[in-house]
Amino acid sequence: MLTRFAYRIHHQLEHYLPEQRLFLKSDTDTRFIRLRSSTQALALVAGTLALAWTIVATALIMMDSIGAGSSREQSARQQAMYETRLNDLSADRDLRAEEAARAQERFNTALAQVSDMQERLLASEDRRRELETGIDVIQNTLRRTIKERDEARAEADRAVLALNEQVGGATEMGRAADTVATLEILTGALGETAEERDAMQTEVAAARQETEAVVAEKRDLELRNDAIFTKLEEAVTISMEPLDNMFREAGMSPEDLLDTVRKGYSGQGGPLTPISVSTSGGGLSAEEARANEILGGLDRMNLYRIAAFKTPFAMPLKDSFRWTSGFGYRKDPKGYGTRMHEGTDMAGAYGTPVYATADGVIVHAGWDNGYGRLVKIKHEFGIETRYGHLSQIRVEVGQRVSRGDRIGDMGNSGRSTGTHLHYEVRLSGEAVNPMTFIKAGKNVF
Structure with a gap:
């Protein structure tokens, strides 16, 4: 059949x-x-x-x-918005730093004025003390003169009595003339002493008024400085909080990151120099310590900016894509049971550009069995990112790249079921969820 x-x-x-x-x-x-x-x-x-x-x-x-x-146009708009937001943040940071520098200049000027006022106040106080001492001396001299006058009168009376006893008495007119002459001398001396005392009291009153005016001016200057410091402290606090939250949400210690950046940039120093002036020659005053805290906050913001560019908070793709597989255990796409997926998969068009998510150095750029064409980037703070299943690699080992540099194209190489990017983030050699960094970065960038 x-x-x-x-x-x-x-x-x-x-x-x-x-x-x-x-x-x-x-x-x-x-x-x-x-x-x-x-x-x-x-x-x-x-x-x-x-x-x-x-x-x-x-x-x-x-x-x-x-x-x-259309996807490229949308991605271009998103990239432009991202760059605009980043530029605005940088401009705001520069404005804050400029305001802090101007505030420091105003503070230094105010500090010099306060120092001058203090010198004038001390000089006025010394003058007042000298005047008080002069008045005391004049009063003591007046008391001594009055005492000497009384003693002279008593001695004159005794001399007159003795003379009368010896010569049989003196004329009443002669004794009256002696008394008048003595009174004229004493009256002249007392008048001069009183005039000098009145002049010194006038100078003391003027010195007290000048001292009160200096104290009032110093108090007004301190109030203005306090208002400036308060505004700067509020600005630093508002700008610092989202940065702190970004690193904490990524599972990283902000203090450890800042210490690492500070050690790496110790040769260059901070953007502003802390105040170390002291008018008394001793420790810093409350205003100087407060100014140093503000400058320290601005330096901390600058260190955060450096650390943010060295940490993978950016997206590896700027064109349209679809999330196809997340981090964690899943069914193997090749049908080999349940296995750990140490990254996240983003599916898009073949040849979609792939970008570095942070500053770093290329440590691998070639074929790797499961990953296919693979690029590894070593970042600061013990962080490494991996970009797998690429169709083309555009970097070389040892090359230094910055955030946003193109490192390859999306493909389907290696152990893959379709065109996509396998993106990994490793912290101290251990794979962590890349979405932790991506979501944390969206709150700031």
Whole structure:
């Protein structure tokens, strides 16, 4: 039955596709290749399938190109918005630093004025003390003069009595003249002493008024400085909180990160120099310590900015994509049970640009069995990122890259079921969830 059915099929094929012979002639003999009807039918079917596949693939590529155009425009807009936001943040940070520098200049000027006022106050106080001492001396001199006058009067009375006893008495007119002369001398001395005392009291009152004016001016200056410091402290606190939260949400200690950055940039120092002036020659005053705290906060913000660019908070893709597999245990896409997936998968168009998510150095750029074409970037703080299944690698080992540099193109190389990017973040050699860093960065960038 099967033989008869096959014969009928062969007979029908010979009717439409008769047997052909292809002759091959050489110098010595002639040979031919016989093309049976079934062989011609298979070749015709294969050619038809190839043509159909070419048409379908061309249509799919054209559709992807049309979709990719709009996706690129959307990604370009998102990138422009991201860069604008980053530039605004940098401009705000620079403005805060400039305000702090101006505040420091104003504080130094105010500090010099306060120092001058203190010197004037001390000079006024010394003058007042000198005047008080002079008044005390004048009063003591006046008391001593009055005492000497009384003693002189008593001595004169005794002399007059003795003279009267010896000469038989003096005229009343002579004694009156002596008394008048003595009183005139004493009255003149007392008048001069009183005038000098009044002049010193006037100078003391003027010195007290000048001292009170200096104290009031110093108090107003301290109030203005306190208002400036309060605004700067609020600005630093508001700017610092999201940065602290970003690193803590990423599972990293902000203090350890800042210590590492500070050690790496110890040769350059901070952007502003702390105040170390002291008018008394001792420790820092409360205003100076407060200014140093503000400058320390600004330096901390600058260190945060450096650490943020060295930590993978950015996205590896800027074009449109779809999340296809997250971090954690999942069913193996090749059907080999449940296994740990140490990264996150992002599916997009073939050849989609892949970018570095932080500053670092390329430590691997080549083929790796499971990953296919793989790029590894070593960052600061013991962080490493991996970009797998690439179609093309655009960097070399040892090359230093910055955040946003293009390192390769999305592909389907290695152990993969379709075009996508396998993105990993490793902390001290241990794989962690990349979404932790991506979500933490979105709160700031």
